[in-house]
Amino acid sequence: MRVLLAVAAEKPHFLGMVPLAWALRAAGHEVRVASQPALGPVVSATGLPFVPVGRDHGFWRTMKVFDLHDTLNDAPLFGRVTAPDDQVSWEYLLEGYRRVVPWWWRMVNDPMEQDLVAFCREWRPDLVVWGSVSFAGAIAARACGAAHVRYLWGADIFARTRARFLERMAEQPEADREDPLAAWLGARAARYGVEFSEELVHGQATVEQVPAALRVDTPSHLDYLPVRYVPYNGRAVVPRWLRTPPERPRIALTLGTTLMSQDRGGETLFRSLLEGLADLDAEVVATLPAHEQAKLGAVPPNTRLVDYVPLHALAPTCAAMVDHGGWGTVLTGLAHGVPQVIVPSWFDDPMLADMLAARGASITVPHRRMTAESVSRSASRLLDDPSFARGAAGVRDAMLAMPSPADLADALVRRVHG
Numbered sequence: 001m002r003v004l005l006a007v008a009a010e011k012p013h014f015l016g017m018v019p020l021a022w023a024l025r026a027a028g029h030e031v032r033v034a035s036q037p038a039l040g041p042v043v044s045a046t047g048l049p050f051v052p053v054g055r056d057h058g059f060w061r062t063m064k065v066f067d068l069h070d071t072l073n074d075a076p077l078f079g080r081v082t083a084p085d086d087q088v089s090w091e092y093l094l095e096g097y098r099r100v101v102p103w104w105w106r107m108v109n110d111p112m113e114q115d116l117v118a119f120c121r122e123w124r125p126d127l128v129v130w131g132s133v134s135f136a137g138a139i140a141a142r143a144c145g146a147a148h149v150r151y152l153w154g155a156d157i158f159a160r161t162r163a164r165f166l167e168r169m170a171e172q173p174e175a176d177r178e179d180p181l182a183a184w185l186g187a188r189a190a191r192y193g194v195e196f197s198e199e200l201v202h203g204q205a206t207v208e209q210v211p212a213a214l215r216v217d218t219p220s221h222l223d224y225l226p227v228r229y230v231p232y233n234g235r236a237v238v239p240r241w242l243r244t245p246p247e248r249p250r251i252a253l254t255l256g257t258t259l260m261s262q263d264r265g266g267e268t269l270f271r272s273l274l275e276g277l278a279d280l281d282a283e284v285v286a287t288l289p290a291h292e293q294a295k296l297g298a299v300p301p302n303t304r305l306v307d308y309v310p311l312h313a314l315a316p317t318c319a320a321m322v323d324h325g326g327w328g329t330v331l332t333g334l335a336h337g338v339p340q341v342i343v344p345s346w347f348d349d350p351m352l353a354d355m356l357a358a359r360g361a362s363i364t365v366p367h368r369r370m371t372a373e374s375v376s377r378s379a380s381r382l383l384d385d386p387s388f389a390r391g392a393a394g395v396r397d398a399m400l401a402m403p404s405p406a407d408l409a410d411a412l413v414r415r416v417h418g
Contacts, residue, residue, distance in 0.1 A: 001029045001413060004125040004146075005048075006116060006137030008108040009036035009056060012256070012328050013131045016153050016209065018046050019230040020129070023405035027413075034119060036112050045235045051119055054112030059104065081157045081216065082351055090168035097165065097180040106184060109136040117192050120144040127416050130203070132158060135185055138200045143192035147416045149225065150203030154327035155210055155355075157348050159202055159218040205415065207408065209331065211398035214355050225411060228402040231332040236310035242317065246283050249319035249383050252333075253277065253286040254311065256326045267295055269367075273322055273343070274299055276375025282383065285314060312336075319389075320382040322375065325349035330356065337396040339388035341378045343367055360391030 003024050007014050014035065024031050025048075033043045034051040043050040077096020080088050113136040120128065120140040128148040130137025141148035152158075162181075169177050186196030194200075205223040208215070253273055270288065277284045278300035286299070290307045299305055311329065315321065315336040323329045325344035330352060333340050342353040345367040356362040363378040382388050403411070 001127065001416060002123065002125040003029055003031045003127045003129065003412075004120065004123070004137075005031065005033045005129050005151075006134055006140060007033070007035050007039070007131035007151075008112070008134045008136075009039040010108075010131070011039065011042050012326065013134075013153050014039060014042060015232050015234060016229075016328060017129065017131070017151055018048070018232045019405040020151075020207070020227065020408060021046070021048055023409040024412075027406070027409050029409070029413075032123070032125075034112075034116055042234065053115035053119055057108045057111050059107045077161060078157055078348060081160055081348070082354075085164070088164055088168075090172060093161070093165045093168055094178060094180075096161075101180045101184050105133055105135065105181075109134065110188070112136055113139060113188060116140045117143045120146065127412060129207070129412075135200060136188075138203060139185070139189050139192065139194060142189065142194040142200070148203055149205045149207055149412070149415075151207045152209065154348060154352065155214055155216045156206060156208060156218050156222075156224075157216060157351070159206070159222055160216050162198075162201055163219045210327075211395060211402060213359055213395060213398060214352065216351075225408060226402050227408040228399055228404050229331045229335060230405060231312035231315075231335050233310045233312055233332070236313065238313045239309065241304075242309060242313060246317060249282045250317055251277060251280070251282050251284050251379060251383075252311070252314050252318045252321045252338075253284055253323070254321070254329060255324045256329050267292065269324075269343070269345075269370075271296055272370065272372060273375055274303055276370075276372035277322065277379055278302065278372075279376060280379060280383070282319070282379075285309070285318075287311075287314075320379060322379060325353045327352065331399075334361065334392060334395045335399060337389065337393040339382045339392040341365060341375065341382060343370055343375070356395070359395055360387055361395050362388070362392075 005017055005021055021031050032049045032051050034053050036054055036056045037052040038056045040050050040052055077100050116136050117140045121144045125146045128137050128141035128146050129151050132152050138148055182196055185200050189196055202222055205225050207225045207227055209227055209229040255270055284303045286303055286305050287309055293305055311332045315333050315338050318338050321333045321338050321340040323340060325342040340362040342362050343365045344350040344353040353364040357364050365374050365378055
């Protein structure tokens, strides 16, 4: 079977798909990855064949220029994904789609769509697995007659929001109905003789890596394929110090690759977190690219500042983690039962932080109210109160009970070939 992984050039989104790609390869299937050229080195480092399509998108360049993180915090659409229905109005949802479609989804999809369709029509994959917001993959699959599934990086906030939007739209007078997502996707799909349907939004099925405790409610008619999250952080060398048991409790501090490389506030946040952990009787392993380390100046004596260390190798040695709440980071820690202090800043990070806190696996320190004292106090609680480790272990056990990537590969074959 020929399988194409189609994903916009976002490293964290692609890395979560790699274990499935390996499982498919190990089962004898032909796998290729299609994305914008910028992702080429990351894909090639995994040993998977890479197909560059279109041109690189400018999403993060726009984020830097306009500093849209604060806008995302307060903008309609995803900010109320877990709110009761009576707090999610038609006006709120419509304005959200009016904002998100042009400056996010169009920006990352339009530059690769034409080349992606052309490649699919040439290579003729049996299955296209596309990333959460890489809708060009769904269009390309339909254009060449392939089966296609959506691959989530976290909880399916997209389907929950879409269902609410369609319900609210149906309540409006016909003349007042507007669907920015359908209008955009429908116009792009029509170029290749494909009619719009909700299948372009949700896929024929959806791969979901989160355990039941971290799911959000979605429509019952959607087809979900669960898979265990297997941490993969790219090519890695495990240094000698990491193979030696720590003399004191170890705390990992990481803000993820995206936040530190793309967010103008990442450096300030990182320095504040180090200050908050300075007085703890613990070893703090802080991961930060070498070119960013010089900006910090002197660091506290209990800090081991490292350029890069694979989180899946670091996490098992840790008693706690302090992080920004990105799905990849959080799930990697949970895969090893590590409780976390989460300082969420934007998009769905606050939602994930709240869900984990409710499970007793983490403590949330809101980004805008964070102080060195609040970080120190929260980290101390994780180290002193064993209930947090038990909460994290409970989530870990639920993750381990989910189907493996090899199981998912078999399920996808059966879905395509019957």
